[in-house]
Amino acid sequence: MKLKQLSLVNFRSFSNKSFKFSPAITLIVGDNGAGKTNLLEALFLLSTGRSFRATKEAQMINNGAELARIQTQTETDSLEIVLTTGEIAGQKVAKKRYLLNGVAKRRMDFISCLRCVLFRPEDINLILGSPSLRRDYLDTVLESVDWQYRRSNLAYQKGLRQRNKLLQRIREGEAQRSQLLFWNRLLIKNGELISQKRQELIDFINHQLETDQRNTRLEYDKSAISPERLEKYKEAEVGAGATLIGPHRDDVKFLKSNQRDLALYGSRGEQRMAVLATKLSELVFITQRIQEKPLLLLDDIFSELDENNRQLVWQLINQHQTIITATDEDLVSQQTFDKIIKIGK
Ligand SMILES: Nc1ncnc2c1ncn2[C@@H]1O[C@H](COP(=O)(O)OP(=O)(O)OP(=O)(O)O)[C@@H](O)[C@H]1O
Ligand SMILES: [Mg+2]
Incomplete structure (x- = not known):
């Protein structure tokens, strides 16, 4: 178009x-x-x-x-x-x-x-910046091509805010732990879909980077959400008044093919090229998904x-x-x- x-x-x-x-x-x-x-x-x-x-x-x-x-x-x-x-x-x-x-x-x-796919010098912050920038990047790419992702991400973000408020109220003794169950289910259901789609995108990018013989690989540092993990973090979450696991805590590492973390060991030029290569892979991903x-x-x-x-x-x-x-x-x-x-x- x-x-x-x-x-x-x-x-x-x-x-x-x-x-x-x-x-x-x-x-x-x-x-x-x-x-x-x-x-x-x-x-x-x-x-x-x-x-x-x-x-x-x-x-x-x-x-x-x-x-x-x-x-x-x-x-x-x-x-x-x-x-x-x-x-x-x-x-x-x-x-x-x-x-x-x-x-x-x-x-x-x-x-x-x-x-659209945007290229700008500040893209290097994808490697150098905070994890939230990398999560925003995954969101932007996936949201542009996948309505299920858009829907789940919206539901997850809303649910997360509610669950955090509830955790704070439990900490203050104003609410019951049993009330968490509803929000746990909602976050698990949507969080699993978000993780799965992020994994698919990262796998696609890695496959493309390999095909293009780029000296770069992404590694998904996933914060999985499941009933077992929520059970394990229950006390810590009430103490913190915040949800401590789930895709809102995900990160992505940019690695050289020798496994070294580019944020720590890459030269400025290597970092720039790794980001460019990633964005070029993103372009292939979007083109394939939207068939245009x-x-x-x-x-x-x-x-x-x-x-x-x-x-x-x-x-x-x-x-x-x-x-x-x-x-x-x-x-x-x-x-x-x-x-x-x-x-x-
Ligand atoms: N809300 C705003 N109201 C008025 N002017 C604004 C506002 N926000 C930014 N600007 C002005 O816009 C200008 C910056 O524009 P922009 O970043 O697009 O420039 P540019 O052409 O990309 O420059 P460069 O070549 O340096 O990248 C600045 O002069 C800034 O003061
Ligand atoms: Mg400018």
Whole structure:
């Protein structure tokens, strides 16, 4: 499904701006701070319902405004997200709303409409950052292609919050242990599905990394959830007032093929290549699952790649609708673009 245009109203640095994209390759050029990453952030948000950098919705709203609109037109649909600070004219309102062809949708029914794969220099944080970044990564990939995963993940997160509250109340002597049973069942049922799908994704990526002869392997550090394990951790959980096992405690290790942990032993270049190889495998995974080519979003990545990997990425770009950003046209001048958009402050 091709993307045609994007309109931004009060989104980040844009007060009101529209962009038209080529069905092939569009280059976005502009100086530092011009808003290139903001534009990709808007597209990623429309695709996944999440920002890759904002921790709160309000950060994405133009300074001083109450409401931001991000709207895109594909060949078949209009997708729109409305962001607010949570309050308009003194009235409480939703911070984020999803509209498909003008009709309000839940996030889980919205995010399958536009699939993208994003490459950016900060991807290296997947290796260097905290486990929650790696879990978010698995979630983003799986949610974009698998409605069962979306449903289970939503149920699991809600159940987890309830169960943690209950554990705290048990600790305070305000609730009975027997009340845990309901939440245990809910977390086990959904948690098992989440673990299984995460395992499948990691197996797929590993198989692809092997096929591509990349010197990297992922290892799923799974926090399994089961009746036996919950029984074992019961006392500790009541003491902590929190659920101590389950997919919300999962992690993934990036290993060199000699088993060494890349976060601890890899060079910066090795880490960068391992992440790129993983993302390329993700692209194959998504393409196979949806039986169509996702949109590629590339944020200023060429300066980071060596010549071999640059060639590899160019080959891909030529097979997908792609939106690339760069500060300098020369950096990407080996290529001719179907469309170049210059943005300035
Ligand atoms: N909520 C907001 N309201 C207004 N401006 C914002 C908001 N959030 C971010 N900005 C501005 O957007 C600009 C950053 O845009 P962006 O990160 O997209 O730049 P860029 O073109 O990607 O730059 P670089 O080449 O350095 O990566 C900054 O000037 C920042 O002040
Ligand atoms: Mg940028």
